[in-house]
Amino acid sequence: MSKAHFGLIGLGVMGENLVLNAERNGFSSVVYNRTFSKTQDFLNGRGAGKSIQGAKDLQDFVNKLERPRRILMMVKAGAATDAVIQKISPYLQEGDLLIDGGNSQFADTERRVAELESKSFGYIGMGVSGGAKGALEGPSMMPGGTKSSYDAIESLLNKMAAQVDDGSCVCYIGPGGSGHFVKTVHNGIEYGIEQILAESYDLMKRVSGMSGEQMANVMSYWNQTEELSSYLVEITETCLRTKDPVDGDDLVEKIMDKAGQKGTGLWTVISALELGAAVPTIYASLNARVMSSMKSKREEAQLILKGPSIENFDLGDISNGMSPLMDAVVLSTIASYAQGMEILSIASAEYNYNLEMPSIAQIWKGGCIIRSKLLKRIQDAFNNDPQLSNLLLDPWFADQINRRLPGLAKVISCASNSGIPVPCFSSTLDYINSFRTSRLPQNLVQAMRDCFGSHTYERVDKEGDFHTEWLN
Numbered sequence: 001m002s003k004a005h006f007g008l009i010g011l012g013v014m015g016e017n018l019v020l021n022a023e024r025n026g027f028s029s030v031v032y033n034r035t036f037s038k039t040q041d042f043l044n045g046r047g048a049g050k051s052i053q054g055a056k057d058l059q060d061f062v063n064k065l066e067r068p069r070r071i072l073m074m075v076k077a078g079a080a081t082d083a084v085i086q087k088i089s090p091y092l093q094e095g096d097l098l099i100d101g102g103n104s105q106f107a108d109t110e111r112r113v114a115e116l117e118s119k120s121f122g123y124i125g126m127g128v129s130g131g132a133k134g135a136l137e138g139p140s141m142m143p144g145g146t147k148s149s150y151d152a153i154e155s156l157l158n159k160m161a162a163q164v165d166d167g168s169c170v171c172y173i174g175p176g177g178s179g180h181f182v183k184t185v186h187n188g189i190e191y192g193i194e195q196i197l198a199e200s201y202d203l204m205k206r207v208s209g210m211s212g213e214q215m216a217n218v219m220s221y222w223n224q225t226e227e228l229s230s231y232l233v234e235i236t237e238t239c240l241r242t243k244d245p246v247d248g249d250d251l252v253e254k255i256m257d258k259a260g261q262k263g264t265g266l267w268t269v270i271s272a273l274e275l276g277a278a279v280p281t282i283y284a285s286l287n288a289r290v291m292s293s294m295k296s297k298r299e300e301a302q303l304i305l306k307g308p309s310i311e312n313f314d315l316g317d318i319s320n321g322m323s324p325l326m327d328a329v330v331l332s333t334i335a336s337y338a339q340g341m342e343i344l345s346i347a348s349a350e351y352n353y354n355l356e357m358p359s360i361a362q363i364w365k366g367g368c369i370i371r372s373k374l375l376k377r378i379q380d381a382f383n384n385d386p387q388l389s390n391l392l393l394d395p396w397f398a399d400q401i402n403r404r405l406p407g408l409a410k411v412i413s414c415a416s417n418s419g420i421p422v423p424c425f426s427s428t429l430d431y432i433n434s435f436r437t438s439r440l441p442q443n444l445v446q447a448m449r450d451c452f453g454s455h456t457y458e459r460v461d462k463e464g465d466f467h468t469e470w471l472n
């Protein structure tokens with residue numbers, strides 16, 4: 001049998017679909033999975049009748065691959081990825097290329113790129129987004145590592161990726177762990193948008209008393225607007241329309257209100273704090289998941305901590321453009337993207353990643369979970385002004401903010417008068433109001449720090465560092 005073009009390790013949800021995608025695009029493949037029965041099940045099931053061979057062990061796996069080998073690992077991030085690298089390394093030869101498509105922490109990828117490349121193997125850390133369907137039909141892929149390693153797999157990735165009007169949803173991101181860094185930030189933005197849609201649902205249900213069907217209609221309306229048309233709005237409509245097959249009630253109402261966080265949202269926030277990037281909307285979404293996980297404490301607190309009753313308030317309906325609620329959703333979504341792009345631009349300078357903002361927006365336009373029409377505007381904004389310091393300053397986005405800020409403020413006031421938490425909406429308003437305020441009250445913070453700790457302060461009227469004996 002002739003040698004296969006492409007090897008895959010890890011037949012989980014993602015690996016299985018990615019190898020079917022590669023095979024469909026003309027790359028004969030060989031698959032290996034730690035538990036061999038999964039390989040057999042796959043070859044007898046979805047992999048049957050295709051140019052896909054199985055391998056029982058890693059020796060057999062590498063023997064079945066043409067050289068230089070191109071091997072994609074789709075295993076659990078962390079220790080499992082290190083274990084696979086350690087086990088396969090003795091079988092690799094100079095020029096072979098390992099690609100980690102899992103959700104690895106970017107610092108791990110930096111370490112692995114250095115280690116593997118010192119042994120003359122290529123190593124690519126590649127973020128993959130799109131879930132099972134995206135993996136099969138065309139995901140968005142964010143590969144980072146040395147450019148020559150990327151060049152060796154460019155044609156494969158170009159064919160496998162989602163396609164949009166201006167190309168495929170993959171490009172060389174940059175050196176080291178940059179691909180996984182960009183994927184991490186992608187997931188941080190995703191956390192933000194999911195929470196924003198959840199907050200809009202909570203308000204529509206509790207303030208306006210809307211049914212699942214009515215809320216789904218709002219999502220359908222939003223999905224036809226330039227500002228909100230996106231995959232996440234589309235699937236929110238589906239979730240809201242879906243009925244429990246047992247009794248026909250809205251299924252979403254039967255789901256426990258506890259959301260997990262697998263790591264990438266947390267890593268986004270940690271990276272942002274380390275880099276000095278302000279990401280309050282994304283942070284609020286992470287914190288909302290943490291709060292949601294405290295179910296029993298919240299049940300206890302509800303009996304003790306009393307709040308106001310629900311205020312009668314018009315959040316809008318489809319006939320009036322769903323304003324002001326749509327204002328809140330649009331501005332918070334814009335803030336999530338703006339904060340994500342801000343982390344990327346600071347990281348690019350700090351870690352010498354040399355990230356291309358328009359290209360990143362371009363490869364997120366298809367295949368991935370945060371794909372949306374807004375990304376075309378983001379791509380244009382960074383193309384029009386490569387030095388753009390914050391997305392909110394682009395004329396199109398600035399116009400959105402200037403028109404929609406009063407609506408966002410009204411929604412937050414209704415929520416707070418009704419005792420309904422809207423952490424992403426509130427953080428967005430504070431973010432925008434802080435950003436557009438040239439003089440913030442941190443002069444007083446600096447005075448206090450100098451008062452108790454002689455930390456010194458700068459003055460607005462002259463150069464230098466100053467100290468005052470405040471307590472004399």
Ligand code: NBP
Binds near residue numbers: 012013035083103
């Ligand atoms: P999982 O994250 O559930 O990983 C399952 C695979 O990892 C199986 O093949 C399993 O082998 C293998 N594995 C584990 Br667990 N420990 C191993 C070890 N010590 N040595 C060798 N293999 C090991 O699968 P997934 O959901 O397909 O995700 C794969 C990667 O892609 C993850 O890093 C994930 O974060 C990332 N990702 C997932 C999605 C998604 O939507 N699911 C999207 C984007 C990225 P076994 O069969 O023998 O247990």
